[in-house]
Amino acid sequence: MDRTGDRSGGWAARWRRSAAIPHAPVVAGVLLAVLALTEAIVHARSSPLARSFGHAVSRPVGETIAHAGTPPPVESTGAVLYVVAFGLLGLATTLPLALLWAQPAAAAVVVSTTIVLSITAFQTLTVAGLGAQLVAGYRLGRSGSYLLAVLLAVPYPVLALAGTAGGEARVLTLLLASLAPAAAMAGIARRAHSEALENTAARQVIADSLLEHTARGERARIARELHDVVAHHISMVSVQAETARLTTPGMPAAGAERLSAIGDTARAALTEMRRLLGVLREDAQADAADLRPQPGLRLQELNELLDESRDASGTGIRLILNGPPVMLDPGVELAAYRIVQEALTNARRHAPGAAVDVELHYAGDALRLLIRDNGPGPSAAAPADGHGLSGMRERAAAVGGRLRTGPAAGGGFLVEARLPGKEETAA
Known part of the structure; x- marks a missing residue:
């Protein structure tokens, strides 16, 4: 059974390869035309109609019969004319196949009309003509008007x-009465099958795209929920644990250690959640702003931040680096970047026109941030609602650091943060 299927599949594959040859219709039309011409000559010479046609031409009314045994030349001429007519019909039923791929409708109409004329007027038909009709009908149903x-x-x-x-x-x-409709219907069925496969493939592509789009939307929604809700609560757990440990007088050492462990666990959870959010956002193919790496303490990013603040405030802002810069934990760098960003925003809002110095002190165990302005001092620089300062404290506490704000030496306002360095983060 498998061998039979393999043979039929092999024949079908060879047929498709042969049909795909550029000049296949022309070659097929010429071969069938030669076969049809040969058949037409044989049929014409043996056909009773040819003999009667020759006699009718050779014996006009009133003309006597020639000597016995000597065929009159006019009769031979009539037979030749009949052979020529048969040959032309045979060629007309096959040669149009050369145009079948380019003009299937025109080729099929010529072949069918000639075959009908050959049957009705001359009571003859060639096997090559029958084959041409089947090929033309199939091709017309396959790619033309069904x-x-x-x-x-x-x-x-x-x-x-x-x-x-x-x-x-x-x-x-x-044979034509049964095979010609079958060939046409086979071409139509093949065409319908191909269109059905194309439609199925198109529907599958649409369904896959819709499913992928839905999955991306769901991942993006999960990422937003994690970022906006869960991360905030975990951050608050860390902040409250640190606050309770530092502000509760007379707390036993064991209690302080437990609160410190709670803060460490919350910060570790935040770090893992950031990694998960990065994966979800990448899988969800969010817009370019979401896919960009989170800002950190790279010199280019800090310079861009300071340039934006200069352009917005029109005042001088300096960047001061102490110690060789080192790569820190991404969460620590993001917290430091956001603290600098918020401190510059507060200085621009509450101490307009004041110059600002941004200092980064790199040490083995800590990163120290100092953002100082020469404005009027804490009364003007501190926001009335305290949201900016509390947000900076939360960011520092979330990565295991601390933040202090207050008047700067010599006037102005100072934001000072101490964040874990590379060694402390690794520990």
Whole structure:
């Protein structure tokens, strides 16, 4: 059973490769035309109609019969004319196949019309013509008008029922009556199958795209929920644990250690959540702003931040680096960047026109941030609602650091943060 399927599949593959050859229709049309011409000559020489046609031409009214044994030359001329007519019909039923790929409708109409004429007027049909009709009907149903393919197959059952032709032509007509509609319907079925496969593939692509889009939207929603709700609560757990440990007088050492452990666990959870959010955002293919790496303490990013603040305030801002810069934990760098950003915003809002110094002190165990302005001092620089300062404290506490604000030496306002360094983070 498998061998039979393999053989049929191999034949089908070879047929498709042969049909895909650029000049295959021309070659097929020429070969069938040669076969049809040969068949037409043989049929014409042996056909009773050819002999009667020759006699009718050679014996006009009133003319005497020539000597016995000497065929009159006019009769030979009539037979030749009949052979020529048969040959032209044979060529007309096959040669149009050369145009079948480019003009399937025109080629099929010519082939069918010529075959019907050959059967009705000359009671003859070639095997090559029958094959040409089947190929033309199939091709027209496959890539042309399926209605025209069916209409061109209708005359053959009618001719078979009418019994117009006799002998071999009748047999071929009966074959055409059954095979021509079948060939047209096979072409139409093949076309419908191909269109169904294309539609199925298109629907599958649409369904996959919709599913992927839905999954991305769900991942983006989860990422937003984690960022806006869960991360905030975990951050608050860390802040409250640190606050309770530092502000509760007379707390036993064991209690302080437990609160410190709670803060460490919350900060570790925040770090893991940031990594998870990065994966979710990348999988969700968020917009470019969401996919950009989180800002840190790279010199280019700090300079861009300071340039934006200079452009917004029109005042001088300096960046001062102490110690060789080192790569810190991404969460620590993000917290430091946001603290600098918020401190510059507060200085611009509450001490307009004041110059600002941003200092970064790198040490093995800590990163020390100093953001100092020369404005009027804490009364003007501190926000009335305290949200900016409390937000900076929360960011520092979330990564295991601390933040202090107050008047700067010599006037102005100072924001000072101490964040874990590389060694402390690794520990």
